[in-house]
Amino acid sequence: MDPFEDTLQRLREAFREGRTRSAEFRAAQLKGLDRFLRENQQRLQEALMQDLRKSAFEVELSEISISRSEINLALRNLRSWMKDEEVPRNLATQLDSAFIRKEPFGVVLIIAPWNYPLNLILVPLVGAIAAGNCVVLKPSEVSKNTEKILVEMLPRYLDRSCFAVVLGGPEETGQLLEHKFDYIFFTGSTRVGKIVMAAAAQHLTPVTLELGGKNPCYVDDDCDPQTVANRVALFRYFNAGQTCTAPDYVLCSPAMQERLVPALQDAIARFYGEDPRASPDLGRIINDQHFRRLRGLLGCGRVAVGGQSEESDRYIAPTVLVDVQETEPVMQEEIFGPILPILTVSSLDEAMDFINRREKPLALYAFSRRSQVVKQVLARTSSGGFCGNDGFMHLILASLPFGGVGASGMGSYHGKFSFDTFSHRRACLLRRPGLEKLYSVRYPPYSPRNLRVLLVAMETRGCSCTLL
Amino acid sequence: MERLVQRVRDAFRSGRSRPLSFRRQQLEALRRLVQERERDILAAIAADLSKSELNAYSHEVITILGEVDLVLEQLPEWVTAKPAKKNLLTMMDEVYVQPEPLGVVLIIGAWNYPFVLIMQPLIGAIAAGNAVIIKPSELSENTAKILAKLLPQYLDQDLYTVVNGGVEETTELLKQRFDHILYTGSTAVGKVVMAAAAKHLTPVTLELGGKSPCYIDRDCDLDVACRRIAWGKYMNCGQTCIAPDYILCEPSLQSQIVQKIKETVKEFYGENIKESPDYERIINLRHFKRLLSLLEGQKIAFGGESDEATRYIAPTVLTDVDPETKVMQEEIFGPILPIVPVKNADEAIEFINDREKPLALYVFSRNNKLVRRMIDSTSSGGVTANDVIMHFTLSSLPFGGVGSSGMGAYHGKHTFDTFSHQRPCLLKSLKGESANKLRYPPNTQSKVDWAKFFLLKKFSKGKLGLLLLAILGVVAAVLFKVLDY
Numbered sequence: 001m002d003p004f005e006d007t008l009q010r011l012r013e014a015f016r017e018g019r020t021r022s023a024e025f026r027a028a029q030l031k032g033l034d035r036f037l038r039e040n041q042q043r044l045q046e047a048l049m050q051d052l053r054k055s056a057f058e059v060e061l062s063e064i065s066i067s068r069s070e071i072n073l074a075l076r077n078l079r080s081w082m083k084d085e086e087v088p089r090n091l092a093t094q095l096d097s098a099f100i101r102k103e104p105f106g107v108v109l110i111i112a113p114w115n116y117p118l119n120l121i122l123v124p125l126v127g128a129i130a131a132g133n134c135v136v137l138k139p140s141e142v143s144k145n146t147e148k149i150l151v152e153m154l155p156r157y158l159d160r161s162c163f164a165v166v167l168g169g170p171e172e173t174g175q176l177l178e179h180k181f182d183y184i185f186f187t188g189s190t191r192v193g194k195i196v197m198a199a200a201a202q203h204l205t206p207v208t209l210e211l212g213g214k215n216p217c218y219v220d221d222d223c224d225p226q227t228v229a230n231r232v233a234l235f236r237y238f239n240a241g242q243t244c245t246a247p248d249y250v251l252c253s254p255a256m257q258e259r260l261v262p263a264l265q266d267a268i269a270r271f272y273g274e275d276p277r278a279s280p281d282l283g284r285i286i287n288d289q290h291f292r293r294l295r296g297l298l299g300c301g302r303v304a305v306g307g308q309s310e311e312s313d314r315y316i317a318p319t320v321l322v323d324v325q326e327t328e329p330v331m332q333e334e335i336f337g338p339i340l341p342i343l344t345v346s347s348l349d350e351a352m353d354f355i356n357r358r359e360k361p362l363a364l365y366a367f368s369r370r371s372q373v374v375k376q377v378l379a380r381t382s383s384g385g386f387c388g389n390d391g392f393m394h395l396i397l398a399s400l401p402f403g404g405v406g407a408s409g410m411g412s413y414h415g416k417f418s419f420d421t422f423s424h425r426r427a428c429l430l431r432r433p434g435l436e437k438l439y440s441v442r443y444p445p446y447s448p449r450n451l452r453v454l455l456v457a458m459e460t461r462g463c464s465c466t467l468l
Numbered sequence: 469m470e471r472l473v474q475r476v477r478d479a480f481r482s483g484r485s486r487p488l489s490f491r492r493q494q495l496e497a498l499r500r501l502v503q504e505r506e507r508d509i510l511a512a513i514a515a516d517l518s519k520s521e522l523n524a525y526s527h528e529v530i531t532i533l534g535e536v537d538l539v540l541e542q543l544p545e546w547v548t549a550k551p552a553k554k555n556l557l558t559m560m561d562e563v564y565v566q567p568e569p570l571g572v573v574l575i576i577g578a579w580n581y582p583f584v585l586i587m588q589p590l591i592g593a594i595a596a597g598n599a600v601i602i603k604p605s606e607l608s609e610n611t612a613k614i615l616a617k618l619l620p621q622y623l624d625q626d627l628y629t630v631v632n633g634g635v636e637e638t639t640e641l642l643k644q645r646f647d648h649i650l651y652t653g654s655t656a657v658g659k660v661v662m663a664a665a666a667k668h669l670t671p672v673t674l675e676l677g678g679k680s681p682c683y684i685d686r687d688c689d690l691d692v693a694c695r696r697i698a699w700g701k702y703m704n705c706g707q708t709c710i711a712p713d714y715i716l717c718e719p720s721l722q723s724q725i726v727q728k729i730k731e732t733v734k735e736f737y738g739e740n741i742k743e744s745p746d747y748e749r750i751i752n753l754r755h756f757k758r759l760l761s762l763l764e765g766q767k768i769a770f771g772g773e774s775d776e777a778t779r780y781i782a783p784t785v786l787t788d789v790d791p792e793t794k795v796m797q798e799e800i801f802g803p804i805l806p807i808v809p810v811k812n813a814d815e816a817i818e819f820i821n822d823r824e825k826p827l828a829l830y831v832f833s834r835n836n837k838l839v840r841r842m843i844d845s846t847s848s849g850g851v852t853a854n855d856v857i858m859h860f861t862l863s864s865l866p867f868g869g870v871g872s873s874g875m876g877a878y879h880g881k882h883t884f885d886t887f888s889h890q891r892p893c894l895l896k897s898l899k900g901e902s903a904n905k906l907r908y909p910p911n912t913q914s915k916v917d918w919a920k921f922f923l924l925k926k927f928s929k930g931k932l933g934l935l936l937l938a939i940l941g942v943v944a945a946v947l948f949k950v951l952d953y
Contacts, residue, residue: 016821055909057911057915057916058911060916060919060920061916061919061923065919065920065923065924066923068923069924072924087862087864087865089862089864090861090862092858092861093858093862098859098865101843101851103847103870105870105871182871190669193669194666194669197662197665197666197669198663198666198667200662200666201659201665202659202663204655204659204662204674204676204871204874206875209669211669223898224898227898228898230901230904231904234907234909270908271908271909271910273910279910280910281910281911282909356481367898368898369898371895374895375895378566378893382568382571382889382891383891384891385893385894386891386893387893387895387896388893388895388896389895389896389897390896393557393558394892394893394894396557397552397553397554397555397558397563397892397894399552399553399554400552400892401565401890401892402892405570405889405891406571406647406669407669409669411671424847425866425877426847426848426849426850426870427849427850427851427859427862427865427866427867427877428843428851428852428853428865429850429852429853429855429858429859429862429865430839430851430852430853430854431853431854431855431858433688433692433832433854436691436692436695439696439855442526442699443695443699443735443736444699444736444737444746444747445736445737445738445744445745446520446522446523446526446746447522448522451525451526
């Protein structure tokens with residue numbers, strides 16, 4: 001029994017009928033989405049508290065406001081994004097109409113993870129709706145309280161013939177992926193990303209994969225350690241470290257490490273108090289499996305700050321590890337928890353080699369007073385995104401595309417990039433039936449003379465030209 | 469194969485392919501290659517497709533020269549970082565998107581336009597700073613050989629390598645890891661390529677195919693329409709991915725269309741088509757036999773003659789074609805043009821939408837509204853109205869498919885973009901730490917309110933509003949600094 005076939009059939013028919021195409025429809029759905037967030041704020045806050053012990057501040061900042069800001073941006077710009085994009089013409093097409101038409105793909109699938117369960121399902125949804133698609137949403141079953149609200153409440157705010165929220169674990173998701181979609185947007189691990197792409201290949205479905213990696217954080221000797229510690233700590237321990245773009249590990253000189261560790265300790269104490277477990281601002285680990293995985297990592301290197309853990313509420317203290325070897329488990333996988341290993345290097349070159357030996361990360365950070373150092377790190381590495389002298393602030397700018405490269409993913413979104421991700425850019429050339437004499441140069445029988453005429457006609461600037 | 473790819477990857481790692489001057493130098497060398505060795509190149513293409521050298525030039529070489537010139541002119545602009553819009557929190561920072569090379573990219577070519585389908589992507593890949601492995605189609609043997617011979621003579625041999633071979637070598641090649649794969653070919657093999665790419669999370673651009681429909685409205689200049697369609701259909705003996713595959717029209721138009729295409733064919737190729745230097749041949753015996761089988765049981769309005777020895781198939785038109793028959797079940801890729809009668813435009817739209825999204829869609833009509841309606845109600849890789857093929861020739865238009873006709877696009881700057889990673893960069897300073905106090909725990913309701921303010925910009929959206937916000941932001945920063953002391 002295939003639980004999804006009926007839903008998909010319904011959505012395909014709705015799409016075929018053209019229900020999602022008008023700007024009015026799309027705007028109405030986006031407004032519905034905004035109302036969902038406003039009217040369910042309390043419920044969502046509680047759910048996120050239960051799932052991840054997220055504080056009101058974190059919920060507001062990283063889940064609700066960010067989603068609403070994307071909705072507003074889409075509403076403000078929808079019509080301009082939808083407009084046909086005229087393109088420069090060459091001599092042969094001077095009198096024609098040439099433009100790129102943005103079209104929805106059809107029925108798209110959005111699979112979301114558990115760490116920012118609202119943001120990471122709604123922000124892609126905004127793009128998919130704005131682009132005129134029908135959408136199947138698959139929230140994470142791991143963040144089950146948020147999943148419940150999405151399944152029960154969200155459909156009430158959207159046109160149910162065009163949008164569906166489906167439930168399930170890995171097995172059901174596998175079944176879902178056997179169906180044909182017109183686009184798949186996946187946020188999650190690299191391992192599952194490969195499975196999704198392989199499934200998509202069976203139907204030639206284009207994909208955007210927002211994956212992960214170990215985001216390096218290079219700290220130069222020339223910097224103020226306390227400022228660096230504040231910024232690194234904020235972004236490392238936000239959401240108890242469960243952020244795909246969090247600084248994963250630090251690379252610095254031994255001298256810098258001496259100054260950074262106490263500064264980190266200071267920052268952690270200021271942020272979360274002497275007993276971080278009592279702080280309402282520190283989240284918890286999502287489930288027992290991840291808790292145990294992270295607790296295991298606490299044994300790597302030497303604990304310089306923190307190191308405590310408590311299974312009953314899946315608490316792990318904001319931790320800094322030193323004397324970590326590259327071969328230890330904490331350096332073999334994306335940490336995704338409130339643990340920050342520091343590895344020492346003797347030079348910038350060594351740091352660059354270290355980073356470039358590994359998979360391209362989703363984000364890369366460099367801290368230095370000297371802008372040349374920051375720019376050097378930028379120039380000598382590759383990553384999804386880059387921020388100099390701060391943590392993942394580049395995420396909140398909708399004018400920047402957010403996505404990975406290599407093992408950290410493919411494609412990008414946020415703001416207009418979301419709209420573009422879910423649109424097919426269709427090349428359109430509208431010619432006139434007349435002027436046939438002009439075009440007859442291209443017809444057989446061919447002669448060197450015709451060719452010469454063609455070449456002269458093609459002396460154009462700015463556009464490559466072929467008159468066959 | 470692994471060692472070969474590793475060598476290319478080491479060459480990329482050396483950083484040699486990145487400076488603008490190097491890229492320009494390689495592109496200029498490519499241009500010289502095409503100009504100096506024109507004879508050899510044309511001879512190879514002509515041999516593979518039984519094409520006249522004149523045709524080989526205008527079908528393939530012209531495009532390449534135009535593309536190289538465009539890229540050489542625009543590249544300095546393309547490689548520069550593009551500043552992005554800032555918000556209140558990043559007002560003082562540098563915010564931009566920097567295009568970067570992906571690394572080692574693989575270009576797999578097809579046999580029907582064997583030179584340009586390698587060279588056009590190659591130009592963009594080099595322009596974007598990548599190292600490239602080139603796999604020409606083994607079916608167009610002569611072109612494959614000439615590429616393997618000439619490219620190392622003009623380009624950096626470690627960064628750009630040609631790999632020749634059949635299915636076995638291609639399968640081995642696809643087991644390796646690349647940073648992007650651009651494949652031109654059939655839908656069936658497209659799936660194989662994407663599945664192989666999935667193992668390494670390699671992004672792909674797939675230029676596939678399909679049946680490109682051609683709707684002829686009763687309100688159109690039939691003479692012109694038929695001439696243009698015949699030109700696009702019989703060019704390269706129908707072996708063009710964006711050739712008009714079949715015609716949809718009202719039954720009353722069929723006989724006129726047949727007549728006019730027949731006349732056009734005579735105009736183009738003369739009385740004895742076989743003798744015309746401008747008419748090509750089918751690439752190999754397998755495709756030749758496949759095409760003949762499509763004629764079985766069909767009403768041949770004209771054409772249908774064939775000669776196995778030379779793999780010649782005459783320009784053919786079929787009428788009253790049944791959509792269930794074989795000729796309507798696969799991409800024809802040959803000089804056979806079926807006409808499927810439909811009642812009207814609505815039925816044509818239904819017909820098209822019942823099928824896979826094609827690579828191209830064509831509509832002939834004087835009625836602008838109808839043209840727009842056809843475009844609005846269907847989807848396809850691209851569209852040309854009142855002509856065929858031509859959207860391919862304007863490089864400011866992205867060329868690619870959708871659905872089973874492919875994913876991704878290229879030509880002109882679109883190739884550069886395809887082979888680049890657009891990396892967002894935010895460069896802040898270590899100063900101004902006190903303004904950051906707002907975002908550090910412990911958190912309070914007022915901090916939550918400020919967060920909403922900064923993120924949602926609830927105030928008026930105009931420039932004045934922004935100015936007001938900016939002033940408020942500066943005031944807030946100063947305030948915090950003051951509170952700090």
